[in-house]
Amino acid sequence: PTAELQALDAAHHMHPFTDNSALAKKGARIMKSAKGVWLTDTEGHKIIDGMAGLWCVNIGYGRKELADAASSQMLELAYYNTFFQTSHIPAIALAAKIAEVAPEGMNHIFFAGSGSEANDTNIRMVRRYWDIKGQPEKRVIIARKNGYHGSTMGGGSLGGMSGIHAHGGKIAGITHIGEPNWWEQGGDMTPEDFGLMRAQELEKAILEIGVENVAAFIGEPIQGAGGVIVPPSTYWPEIQRIVDKYGILLIADEVITGFGRTGNWFGSTTFGIKPHIMTIAKGLSSGYQPIGGSIVCDEVAEVMGSSGDFNHGYTYSGHPVAAAVALENIRIMQDEGIIDHVRNVAHPYLMQKWQGLTEHPMVGEARLVGLMGSIALTPDKASRAKFAAETGTVGYKCRERCFANDLIMRHVGDRMIISPPLVITPEEIDILIERAWKSIDECYTAVKA
Numbered sequence: 001p002t003a004e005l006q007a008l009d010a011a012h013h014m015h016p017f018t019d020n021s022a023l024a025k026k027g028a029r030i031m032k033s034a035k036g037v038w039l040t041d042t043e044g045h046k047i048i049d050g051m052a053g054l055w056c057v058n059i060g061y062g063r064k065e066l067a068d069a070a071s072s073q074m075l076e077l078a079y080y081n082t083f084f085q086t087s088h089i090p091a092i093a094l095a096a097k098i099a100e101v102a103p104e105g106m107n108h109i110f111f112a113g114s115g116s117e118a119n120d121t122n123i124r125m126v127r128r129y130w131d132i133k134g135q136p137e138k139r140v141i142i143a144r145k146n147g148y149h150g151s152t153m154g155g156g157s158l159g160g161m162s163g164i165h166a167h168g169g170k171i172a173g174i175t176h177i178g179e180p181n182w183w184e185q186g187g188d189m190t191p192e193d194f195g196l197m198r199a200q201e202l203e204k205a206i207l208e209i210g211v212e213n214v215a216a217f218i219g220e221p222i223q224g225a226g227g228v229i230v231p232p233s234t235y236w237p238e239i240q241r242i243v244d245k246y247g248i249l250l251i252a253d254e255v256i257t258g259f260g261r262t263g264n265w266f267g268s269t270t271f272g273i274k275p276h277i278m279t280i281a282k283g284l285s286s287g288y289q290p291i292g293g294s295i296v297c298d299e300v301a302e303v304m305g306s307s308g309d310f311n312h313g314y315t316y317s318g319h320p321v322a323a324a325v326a327l328e329n330i331r332i333m334q335d336e337g338i339i340d341h342v343r344n345v346a347h348p349y350l351m352q353k354w355q356g357l358t359e360h361p362m363v364g365e366a367r368l369v370g371l372m373g374s375i376a377l378t379p380d381k382a383s384r385a386k387f388a389a390e391t392g393t394v395g396y397k398c399r400e401r402c403f404a405n406d407l408i409m410r411h412v413g414d415r416m417i418i419s420p421p422l423v424i425t426p427e428e429i430d431i432l433i434e435r436a437w438k439s440i441d442e443c444y445t446a447v448k449a
């Protein structure tokens with residue numbers, strides 16, 4: 001029974017990113033099974049998953065082919081490592097497959113168990129790269145406020161979330177510039193001018209720190225956990241110009257934007273970014289197995305391979321079962337044309353409906369790229385005002401209404417987010433939008449009262 005499970009959960013299970021004592025009072029909503037875009041909880045409610053779990057179940061729930069790939073691999077070779085000059089077939093096949101779908105010149109994969117671990121790899125890799133090139137003082141990595149790169153010490157330090165830094169501190173040699181969040185921070189500037197201004201903070205930071213000390217810049221093509229902040233069109237071209245001018249490495253964290261989310265294999269393609277390293281996880285296996293990695297360009301891989309061991313790796317780097325599942329996931333994406341499907345349902349179908357939410361008095365901007373979107377809740381659209389502090393987090397209240405209406409949407413402050421499985425159909429989009437509107441409207445009535 002649900003109540004018994006909730007009591008056991010509260011007694012023994014420490015949840016990530018959760019106020020565990022508040023959860024203990026309320027009781028967790030416990031998911032039991034899922035198919036396609038639909039979750040079923042222990043009470044039998046059918047919930048539409050507007051977040052694909054944590055932005056990861058790209059091909060949808062319940063695909064038997066992935067379960068079969070896992071079970072046959074477990075029986076064939078359940079585990080072996082890729083350290084000390086050994087390898088195995090799933091890791092080899094997956095690395096070659098990722099190189100096939102990755103942008104040109106990005107042909108090398110270093111596997112990890114998650115996005116956080118992959119970003120830890122990146123910190124060590126870019127510093128090692130400059131050591132080998134004879135510039136060991138190049139140590140600093142520039143990242144962005146409100147960016148998210150995971151919650152290991154390395155990933156959490158790259159991320160620009162003060163709440164994470166507050167719990168355990170952050171490692172040295174990482175600095176943060178402003179984020180391209182025009183809606184909240186752009187004031188009277190046009191989005192284009194604001195995008196340029198934010199990108200130029202990178203140049204200022206490089207000059208202040210000294211280019212001889214800067215190893216790399218890292219950013220998500222679209223900030224995901226920061227609120228699905230779609231940057232103004234001027235932002236990435238200017239970042240690229242600066243990175244090229246000063247010859248620092250560019251890391252695109254594609255943990256969310258990779259594997260079809262934005263309507264291309266990678267968000268870097270969508271935004272015309274030319275990274276040296278891309279972080280991947282989540283959609284790589286559609287979340288069916290924990291696996292991540294760094295896709296590395298030819299030049300960086302060549303330097304890394306030119307000077308003995310790279311003293312870094314994880315027991316589960318390229319885990320055979322996870323690799324076999326990821327390979328099957330990519331096969332399904334290719335054979336079923338899932339990226340074409342994203343383009344077909346996102347524009348104009350979902351886009352029109354998503355934009356339609358701005359007809360609600362409490363919804364300001366609505367942004368969408370592929371199947372990744374956000375809306376800004378506001379008491380006054382014209383001035384892009386924030387809610388008064390005493391109103392509490394309206395986004396949180398709205399998310400609670402969604403939950404009650406059997407829709408999973410996430411909130412970041414007063415932004416509401418979607419990132420549904422990429423296989424969502426137009427009929428399911430209709431249900432998602434209908435439930436979103438109803439939830440926003442219920443929240444609006446409560447806030448007005």
Ligand code: PLP
Nearest residue numbers: 114115116148149150253255281
């Ligand atoms: N990078 C980005 C952009 C992410 O969104 C996330 C997770 O949400 C991570 C890294 C961390 O990935 P993981 O949770 O697999 O460690």
